[in-house]
Amino acid sequence: MPAAVAAAVLLGAAAVPNAATATTVQTVEISGFAFNPAVLNVTAGDTIRFVNHDQEAHTVVAQSGAFTSSGLDTNDQWTVRITKPGKYPYFCSLHPYMKGTIVVRAARGMH
Ligand SMILES: [Cu+2]
Numbered sequence: 608m609p610a611a612v613a614a615a616v617l618l619g620a621a622a623v624p625n626a627a628t629a630t631t632v633q634t635v636e637i638s639g640f641a642f643n644p645a646v647l648n649v650t651a652g653d654t655i656r657f658v659n660h661d662q663e664a665h666t667v668v669a670q671s672g673a674f675t676s677s678g679l680d681t682n683d684q685w686t687v688r689i690t691k692p693g694k695y696p697y698f699c700s701l702h703p704y705m706k707g708t709i710v711v712r713a714a715r716g717m718h
Contacts, residue, residue: 630652630653630654630688631649631650631652631653631654632653632654632655632656632686633647633649633653633654633655633656634655634656634657634658635647635655635656635657635658635667635707636658636660637657637658637659637660637661637665637679637699637705638659638660638661639661640661640663640665640702640705641705642657642697642699642705642706642707644707645706645707645708646707646708646710647707647708647709647710648710648712649689649709649710649711649712650711650712650713650714651689651690651691651692651711651712651713651714652688652689652690652714653688653689653711654686654687654688655686655687655688655689655709656684656685656686657676657679657684657685657686657687658682658683658684659679659680659681659682659683659684660681660682661681662681663681663701663702664678664679664680664681664701665678665679665699665701665702665705666678666679666699666700666701667679667685667687667697667699668697668698668699668700669695669696669697670695670696670697670698671695671696673689673695674687674689674695674697678701689709689711691711692711692712692713693711694708694709694710694711695708695709695710695711696708697709
């Protein structure tokens with residue numbers, strides 16, 4: 608099925624040993640003008656979900672430009688899936704003192 612293969616490559620699933628396995632979702636809670644946890648360790652291919660519990664809007668912007676969220680109002684969620692291992696420091700563009708880091712380690716079998 609060429610179409611399915613193309614879709615898998617587009618999603619970076621080619622690097623995941625078993626593409627049929629559901630992606631792991633990890634959550635960063637935004638509350639009190641802070642990202643919790645401030646440092647989140649994930650595996651390549653994981654999905655990171657940001658949930659804003661504040662009454663104030665926030666955003667999630669990678670310092671490298673690797674990802675940029677839309678504006679998150681109260682109780683809004685935004686997810687990003689990262690397939691490339693590395694350190695991803697990010698901040699809130701509305702409150703630049705709000706900072707966090709996502710550390711992405713290689714999935715098993717990628718070494
Ligand atoms: Cu903010």
